[in-house]
Amino acid sequence: MIHELKITPEYFSVVASGEKTFEIREVEVSEREFYVGDYMALNEYNHAINDGIYTGRCMLVQITYILDDAAYCKSGYVVLGFRPCRIVPETGEDMLRAARTFNVDVHGRELLFRFERCDKPEGED
Numbered sequence: 001m002i003h004e005l006k007i008t009p010e011y012f013s014v015v016a017s018g019e020k021t022f023e024i025r026e027v028e029v030s031e032r033e034f035y036v037g038d039y040m041a042l043n044e045y046n047h048a049i050n051d052g053i054y055t056g057r058c059m060l061v062q063i064t065y066i067l068d069d070a071a072y073c074k075s076g077y078v079v080l081g082f083r084p085c086r087i088v089p090e091t092g093e094d095m096l097r098a099a100r101t102f103n104v105d106v107h108g109r110e111l112l113f114r115f116e117r118c119d120k121p122e123g124e125d
Contacts, residue, residue, distance in 0.1 A: 006045035028076030
């Protein structure tokens with residue numbers, strides 16, 4: 001499952017840099033169910049511009065741990081540990097299509113990709 005979530009620019013930046021590897025999310029009101037192995041498409045959303053707009057920046061992460069212990073979490077909230085992923089087109093044709101359709105696909109159309117674990121931030125070898 002891929003959960004599409006809004007994230008503010010200040011938090012998107014620290015997720016993108018690798019400094020932040022968790023999200024705190026309300027689950028009671030949204031009735032959203034998260035599971036280890038699910039993916040989250042973190043879509044940067046700026047509330048300060050025109051009553052809120054998506055910036056177009058997005059990161060895909062995979063949930064690796066869920067903390068929902070009442071001793072540590074406020075009622076109705078969970079802490080989601082995650083690792084970044086990269087999106088790998090299945091074929092060369094998919095790669096061309098990905099350049100044009102990635103954002104649309106994440107927002108509801110069939111995904112054309114397989115997801116791979118990525119231990120290192122992009123650009124590091």
